[in-house]
Amino acid sequence: MSLFSNTETAFIVKSDGQLLKAWWLFKMVSFPRLVKFGKVLLAIARFLHVPIKWMVKPTIFAHFCGGETLESCAPVVERLAAHNVRSILDYSVEGKESEEDITAALDETLRAVRHAAADVNIPFAVFKPTAFAPFEILEKAAAGELRTETEKAEAAKFEKRLETLFRAAWEGNEPIMIDAEETWIQSHIDGVVHRMMETYNTKKAIVYNTLQMYRHDRLSFLEKALAAAEKGNYFLGIKLVRGAYMEKERARAEKLGYPSPIHPDKPATDKAYDDALTFCVEHIDRISVFNGTHNEASCLHLMGLLKKKGLPSNDPRVYSSQLCGMSDHISFNMARAGYNVAKYIPYGPVKHVLPYLIRRAEENTAVAGQTGRELRLLSEERKRRKAARAAAR
Numbered sequence: 001m002s003l004f005s006n007t008e009t010a011f012i013v014k015s016d017g018q019l020l021k022a023w024w025l026f027k028m029v030s031f032p033r034l035v036k037f038g039k040v041l042l043a044i045a046r047f048l049h050v051p052i053k054w055m056v057k058p059t060i061f062a063h064f065c066g067g068e069t070l071e072s073c074a075p076v077v078e079r080l081a082a083h084n085v086r087s088i089l090d091y092s093v094e095g096k097e098s099e100e101d102i103t104a105a106l107d108e109t110l111r112a113v114r115h116a117a118a119d120v121n122i123p124f125a126v127f128k129p130t131a132f133a134p135f136e137i138l139e140k141a142a143a144g145e146l147r148t149e150t151e152k153a154e155a156a157k158f159e160k161r162l163e164t165l166f167r168a169a170w171e172g173n174e175p176i177m178i179d180a181e182e183t184w185i186q187s188h189i190d191g192v193v194h195r196m197m198e199t200y201n202t203k204k205a206i207v208y209n210t211l212q213m214y215r216h217d218r219l220s221f222l223e224k225a226l227a228a229a230e231k232g233n234y235f236l237g238i239k240l241v242r243g244a245y246m247e248k249e250r251a252r253a254e255k256l257g258y259p260s261p262i263h264p265d266k267p268a269t270d271k272a273y274d275d276a277l278t279f280c281v282e283h284i285d286r287i288s289v290f291n292g293t294h295n296e297a298s299c300l301h302l303m304g305l306l307k308k309k310g311l312p313s314n315d316p317r318v319y320s321s322q323l324c325g326m327s328d329h330i331s332f333n334m335a336r337a338g339y340n341v342a343k344y345i346p347y348g349p350v351k352h353v354l355p356y357l358i359r360r361a362e363e364n365t366a367v368a369g370q371t372g373r374e375l376r377l378l379s380e381e382r383k384r385r386k387a388a389r390a391a392a393r
């Protein structure tokens, strides 16, 4: 029996009703046409200001999110902590670019950083860089095309906002991660984040950058980042993910006629991901690594690396993480075996979190294997509970 096949542990925090609801949810998102139709319907409803919260909140929102506010996530955080699974509260309001919205996002993220620092069950703070500058500014900065004084001032404001967050995290001794985004803005983000590591990572990794291993340049990027950290005598915080924008990246490369930055196939991405894990654990004295994946083989690979190197399963420099509502069989079984695990828990007002929820639904439609896996595990656990109840009678 594999470590991940224990469904009793996987769904220990879910009631029978929640199991059934989750099954129906994954069943529905397994139909691409239904997801497309739902997306259009939601867009129309939002445009016409038709209330949809009554429908979204108890279903897809309840499954993939922690609550509408930081405070309302507390029961979820406690429920997970009772089973050794920690939480990372992610303010998931997306696509807002006005000065007023950016200031509001900064205030809320700052509050989330301080909230995390005060709670041992929240080992990281996190944010999306695109919440803190208009996309166009990040794009121009990455291309070295900031022309006007206004554009330069906007880019400076972005850096200052990030510095505010990193400083608050450093003051609270709370590690903080920045999500990775599209390649055509990422080089600017990488530059800013690595400057912050020089300042805030002198004693341990507080600032974490994210590397998308579907990019074929990321292993050499990691090697160079380590060389710079050794030279500058600071620590590297590295969150590894495979990457979420593959189709978009390939389509843009083709349209504009440059070579795709993405590995040619899935096995190449898988190999790069596992090689990056190996590299980080081999250099654990300098690198703290965050394994952000739903891939069982990569998690097993990480466990093997820790064992080989003689590190305890709960070494504080190594964490694994899955998104709320997905791959609980990995999270809860790894946590039960003594590994550091934290769930990414999005929160925010229902209507503002919709883009995140739509992406989750689309991702689960596209990754047919993953949806199938969730459905199978949920069915197995429902059957197991039924049999256990019958045996107890």
Ligand SMILES: Cc1cc2nc3c(=O)[nH]c(=O)nc-3n(C[C@H](O)[C@H](O)[C@H](O)COP(=O)(O)OP(=O)(O)OC[C@H]3O[C@@H](n4cnc5c(N)ncnc54)[C@H](O)[C@@H]3O)c2cc1C
Residues within 6 Å of the ligand: 178, 179, 180, 181, 210, 212, 214, 241, 242, 243, 244, 245, 246, 262, 263, 264, 265, 266, 269, 292, 293, 294, 295, 321, 322, 323, 344, 367, 370
């Ligand atoms: C905790 C956490 C945090 C995350 N943060 C970010 C983030 O900051 N930025 C971000 O971009 N994503 C982020 N993601 C999403 C992540 O990048 C993946 O999209 C998602 O987790 C699926 O990959 P996987 O490793 O879980 O599983 P798998 O199902 O094994 O891998 C699927 C992934 O493999 C890659 N892939 C699939 N087909 C091909 C192909 N034909 N050629 C090359 N590569 C292929 C793609 O990246 C795809 O998403 C995060 C995920 C988690 C769990």
